[in-house]
Amino acid sequence: MLASATRKLGEGAVFWKAMGLTCAESSSVPAWQRDQAEHLWMPYTQMRNAPLPLPVVATEDVYLVLADGRRLIDGLASWWTACHGYNHPQIARRVRQQLEVMPHVMLGGIHHEGAVTLAARLASLLPGDLSQVFFSDSGSVAIEVAMKMAAQMWRNRGQAERNRFVTFRHAYHGDTTGAMSLCDPERSMHAHFKGFLLEQFSQPIPETESEQAAFTEFLATRRNELAAVVIEPLVQGAGGMRFHSPQALAAVARMTRQAGLLLIADEIATGFGRTGSMFACEQADIVPDILCLGKALTGGTLGMAATVATGEVFEAFCGEDDALALMHGPTYMANPLACAAAHGSLDLFAEQPRLDQVAAIESSLAEQLEPCRNLSGVVDVRTLGAIGVVQVERLHSREKLTELFVEAGIWLRPFHDMFYLTPPLSITPVQLRRLTAATVDSIAQWSRWS
Template sequence: MQKDFSIDEHLEYPVENVENPVITSMSERDAKSVWHPFTQHYTAPYSIPVVKGQGAYLFDENGKRYIDAIASWWVNLHGHAHPYIAQKVAEQFLQLEQVIFAGFTHEPAICLAERLLDILPNNQAKIFYSDNGSTAVEVALKMAIQFFHNQGNTRKNKIIAFANGYHGDTFGTMAVGAKSAFNAPFEPFLYETLYLPVPTKGHETRALEAMQEYLQNADEIAAFVFEPLIQGAGGMVMYEPGVLNELIALAKAHGVLTIADEIMTGFGRTGKMFATDYIEHKPDIFCLSKGLTGGAMALGVTSSTQTIFEAFLSDDRRKTLFHSHSFTANPLACTAALASLDLLLLPETQAQIQMIHQSHQCFKEVLQEKYGKAIADVRIRGTILAIEIQTSEGTSYFSNIRDTAYNFFLEKGILMRPLGNVIYLLTPYCISEEDLQYIYTAIEEFLQHIQAK
């Protein structure tokens, strides 16, 4: 018989050990045992120990409060420790926490698939679950290449992507991302990708001409993958819907599948449910993650058209899509996603999205009027604000401004993680106008600080 477990009975960590004295600081314990992502531990300071989240705030072990201005790497939609999501996940945990998803299914996965297909474009028919954004794109690339392979066409195996893009850190997603310090050690192992110029203002024609040139050999190209309207890790680089619409139309006309990486842009970030809601021609495959669960749990989704799905139906089992992981369609993660959708579709949430957008627009005017010489560009799309600071080195992920800005905002209780010389806001939707104004004031102070140097 299973013993009832009381929270009060759990072991307190760290446990006293004469031979291994307790290190009381969470930061020191972390430094002794943890390897962090995107962190150069030789030069990085100790990690900040967070003990609590509430709404748009994070609290460290000393009680200091931080406004989470980047939604904890763009995942948190509704605020930390949201009671509604927590309640739904807790209820699900007591009913079914995990089951193999090959040969079995469950209500949260079915319900989530149905609800996602209701809000995705009408051409989407099937939902494939994975565990994060990188694998959602990895699955999409495998779907596209195997779609043609299953029909006996082994020549269509090249991918078109935008230069400067980022789609993840698995091998397939590194291959279609920009060649950079992120993936340089692995370049010999990455397959060939055809890169288009990013169609930013004034460069639309170059991108269209490059696409037309590549499509002269469309019999070798399986797919065109892109971050719609905004390249996230590339510096919050933005471009207009019209040129993307034309690029997708060209690809479709030449029998090339189109893959929308909506990992960051999905679920209202751009002002609409999906960034591709701004365009007429709908992609064949969608990749979703980050805000999918409201930031509560890891979950990835790759959706496809019925035509793509049917290419995998066969008496020959070798035509199966052989991709999985142990926690595919985890019931808890699916439940968190369902709860997040409930919150996202509320009128109050939609009003907050509009409030954030309007606040950014007003602040953009202030920036352009007062700090024009210090700023190379200010970009807005929906709830996302990006400020590119003028530097002699141009746009660079490794700009020294990054560390200066990061530490400046931390001191003021704001979690911001600049992309080189690009500082940006991508907040939870629950943020207050007061907190936004506090962040804007801090940004102005930072611009004054660097101008004074």
């Protein structure tokens, strides 16, 4: 092993200090972390100097339980996944039953009830004719599949040159190479891969009349080389938690349709209630040609994603010639455990007033985060559905911030130039108040450090 790649446990001291302990003397440092943490390559992390991550040993309801027994309210729902909170008994029961019967089976040439009924269930929930469901194991792969579907649809129709995509400034669609090419080429975390990635067209989201005229003009000019327009409806997530109106989304859909292009809606983050409706597209009353789901699909239980196409897109893949078929098939696609978890999650959406809860969360977040607006360094406070954002001039002291959050009993992970909250949709008003009070207090302390 390269010595330079070896991280010393002491580098994680910030967290142990937050717990009132030095790392070496802490009996709450689990042995697996003390002895073996250097082998785990963490995501989005400069491994040379990053503090060691917090050791989580259990989850429960809206809480992460740390090795020393502390319980943190998870303000992120594990990257938007745990929409019903953690370890929901109904989901756990479904997965446990499935585990006894059939943990996994390939989907080629054979299929199983969980996959068939989940596809039908998603088709019945989604708007319009989004009826053909292709499963995969992560959001990024769902995006790759969407790109491949769009490009191949044109190819199958004899227009192979239509294989490029229009995306939007601040877009984020994932970390695989096709998905990376759809991210903002100047501002995203993948910007330094220019030259390696497929080149797409990045445009501002057209909101004003003149921007819409320019967008229409752009589509008309490039039409013959374009396969589809790709958008994160209503909320651009990892590219900066930026919101646009349902009217702007509807206008993008209309202009895309008029230009004869496909519209791909990336609902990987927004799907399943996060923006206040089951799917963000519903608020603009639009039906994309292809829609991607992931994250909360299994209620935060197992990795699973889906790319859903309309019957019209699907039709282009059907015919006598085998070459028309979609040549894609992730080994674990439609994993039966993941299907069971997704069914459990959809049961909960049917039984619980989740969308009402999102409406209540939205007004609580707006009211309870409002005091941040007056803090030094804060430039904006905004909320949409169960998403709260406090944007600042410059994010600094990230490690100390984590210390503050842990002391305050919450888990947040600020990034770019913002603090954001995407709690479980099932969070109670009391838990939410604790989360927002601790967030506001921590940001107030942070703002005094500037």
